[in-house]
Amino acid sequence: MTDLYCDPGFEQLLAQHFSLATLEQQPGTVYGLWPDLTLAYMNPAWFRFARDNQGEPAISWQWQRGRAVTEALPDVLHPFYVELYLRGLEQQDDRPLEHAYECSSPEQYRRFSMTLHNLGYGAGLLIINFERQVAQHRRIPRQGDPRSYVDDRGYLVQCSHCRCYRHNQQKNHWDWIPTWLATPPDNLTQTLCPDCFNHYYSFTG
Known part of the structure; x- marks a missing residue:
């Protein structure tokens, strides 16, 4: 792993709670945030997902560690996710917060979950995303007039x-x-x- 994708300090913090080798092999996107919500870690699946959804090479160029993840949020979702991240940082027990969301492609209905793990007294936040449902769309496609x-x-x-x-x-x-x-x-x-x-x-x- 290079420092480009994981801050050395965040790697030490992660080691107290998670196996970094396991996170690197996760099929879903995993990323870590410092308390100021800047990116501290992105696993390989972060970049695979971007590539498979027409996000590369822009993701690799623009979204390196140190960038505030909130800058990627649409305005309408910004308040919600800021509050969600801050709630995750304030979580006092070992139970992660969970949020379900949709990220469908034109071909497939895709529903995901993210779990937010407090890395000890608000020192950092780990977000793990995984697929909950992938299916053919039940929505009737319309013509864009x-x-x-x-x-x-x-x-x-x-x-x-x-x-x-x-x-x-x-x-x-x-x-x-x-x-x-x-x-x-x-x-x-x-x-x-x-x-x-x-x-x-x-x-x-």
Whole structure:
């Protein structure tokens, strides 16, 4: 392992709680954060996932250790994930926090979970992601006719979580448009549809 992908100080911190060799072999993305939410560790699967989802070489160039992970978050998700990370750092027992999320491709429905592990009194945070469900889409694919989806400001409004698009004439209707997922339009803006917000992004307790 090179210092590029794991801060030496974070490697020492990890060794008190996890086998680094095991994390390196995890099929899901694993990353570590310092308390200021800057990246301290990324496992090989971090880069494999980026490569398989058209994220490379930009991920390797732009997302090295020392970069704040919050800079990668869409504006609409930023407050939630900042609070989630901080809750993870404040966790007082050995039970990790868990958050489920969707990260589907045009071809597959993909649901993941992340577990957030406090590395001792808020010294750092380890996030482990794993697949919970991979299946064919049950959503009916729609054709992307901009006339039906462009809002009054000239934007196509996409849910940042399920990645469906809001129908302009039917405000409560969100459609799955794989062609726009594969090649995002330039006039794209993101929010959360009501179902995703209520199910995935509203804290309770």
